[in-house]
Structure formats: C-alpha cells, structure tokens
Amino acid sequence: MSLRFETERLILRPFEMRDAEHFAAYRSDLAIARYQYWHPPLPLADAIRFVKTMQALQPGTPGEWYQIAIQPRHLNHLVGDCAFCVLSEDVRQAEFGITLAGEYQKQGYAGEAIARLFRYLFSDLNLHRVRAICHVDNHPSARLLERLGMRREAHFIDYYWFKDRWVSEYWYGLLRSEWESSL
Numbered sequence: 209m210s211l212r213f214e215t216e217r218l219i220l221r222p223f224e225m226r227d228a229e230h231f232a233a234y235r236s237d238l239a240i241a242r243y244q245y246w247h248p249p250l251p252l253a254d255a256i257r258f259v260k261t262m263q264a265l266q267p268g269t270p271g272e273w274y275q276i277a278i279q280p281r282h283l284n285h286l287v288g289d290c291a292f293c294v295l296s297e298d299v300r301q302a303e304f305g306i307t308l309a310g311e312y313q314k315q316g317y318a319g320e321a322i323a324r325l326f327r328y329l330f331s332d333l334n335l336h337r338v339r340a341i342c343h344v345d346n347h348p349s350a351r352l353l354e355r356l357g358m359r360r361e362a363h364f365i366d367y368y369w370f371k372d373r374w375v376s377e378y379w380y381g382l383l384r385s386e387w388e389s390s391l
C-alpha cells in the first residue's frame with residue numbers, strides 16, 4: 209500500500225528519486241544532525257541509495273524504519289521527513305521521529321505532519337501505543353512531543369554512548385485511548 213496523505217498545508221508521501229538532492233542537503237546540516245543518529249554530511253550517492261531502499265520497503269514492516277517525505281502544498285519539493293518503525297518485539301507499538309530542514313522549522317509543519325501520522329498509526333494500523341525518544345538538550349523536539357499530547361515517561365541518564373559522549377534521553381509515549389480522547 210502506498211502511503212499518501214494531505215493535511216491543511218502539507219502533502220505526506222513516499223520518497224521519490226527527485227527528493228535525493230534536498231534530502232542530502234538538509235541531512236548534511238550539522239545543526240539538524242546534532243541530536244540525530246546520523247553523521248553529516250550525507251553524500252548524494254547515499255541519499256539516492258536511501259530513496260531506492262525506501263521505495264522497496266513496505267510501510268509498517270516490523271523492525272524497519274519507513275521514511276515519509278513532507279512537502280508543503282505550495283512547494284514542489286520536500287522540506288523534511290517523518291518516519292516510523294513498528295517494533296519487531298511488539299507489532300502493536302511503533303516509534304517515530306521527524307526532521308525538518310532549518311528554514312522550514314518554527315511554522316508548525318512538524319506538529320501538523322505528526323498529528324496526521326498519529327491518525328495513520330492509530331486508526332489505519334490500529335496500534336496500541338506510539339513512542340518517541342528525544343535527547344534531553346533537544347528542546348524543540350521535547351516541546352513538539354509535549355504539544356502533541358505525549359507523556360514524558362522516562363528520563364534515562366547517561367544512557368548510551370553517542371557522538372563521543374554519554375547521552376541522556378527522554379522517552380515519550382502516547383496510547384491510542386489517549387489519542388482518541390484528545391480528538
């Protein structure tokens with residue numbers, strides 16, 4: 209099933225080969241990568257390989273991250289991506305993440321995209337719970353998750369070794385029942 213949604217201002221759609229260049233550009237931005245698992249820069253050849261991998265992947269495959277392009281309706285290119293992974297250890301739960309290119313932050317696009325993603329995960333995939341993990345210094349991310357109604361469930365201290373230091377993280381969760389009562 210191909211995944212495509214529209215919101216008031218956004219189109220959420222599968223990755224296309226034309227996205228590789230923009231994707232490589234914002235994933236190469238040091239500020240964007242600061243709290244993320246990847247190490248910039250992202251060469252174009254790797255971005256092209258990434259798009260091919262996404263095109264071959266079925267959304268919702270347990271244990272596999274599926275990345276969705278975020279494109280404002282008034283533009284003809286993506287400005288970021290959101291991703292989810294149904295947990296292989298419990299297929300009624302998923303983790304998600306989101307990245308926006310710097311110039312497209314602070315306009316509410318991330319909140320709008322994830323609100324739509326929640327509808328897909330809870331309503332279409334019928335999941336019980338979603339979670340998100342955020343570096344404790346990643347304040348915009350924590351604000352976003354809290355604005356979305358997620359509950360901070362854990363604060364892990366010096367939890368794992370990441371980019372040459374011990375990192376502390378917040379874990380956030382949201383149940384389908386909580387999401388339903390927020391509608």
Ligand SMILES: CC(C)(COP(=O)(O)OP(=O)(O)OC[C@H]1O[C@@H](n2cnc3c(N)ncnc32)[C@H](O)[C@@H]1OP(=O)(O)O)[C@@H](O)C(=O)NCCC(=O)NCCS
Binds near residue numbers: 305314317318
């Ligand atoms: C995490 C991330 C996506 C959050 O982006 P964001 O731009 O802060 O979130 P939104 O797009 O929902 O925008 C909300 C902000 O825009 C403001 N805003 C402006 N116009 C708005 C509008 N029309 N509607 C809603 N919010 C609007 C809000 O007040 C809010 O600002 P605040 O956080 O200072 O209060 C972004 O910081 C990012 O891509 N970071 C790098 C990657 C990363 O670390 N990801 C985290 C993975 S968990």
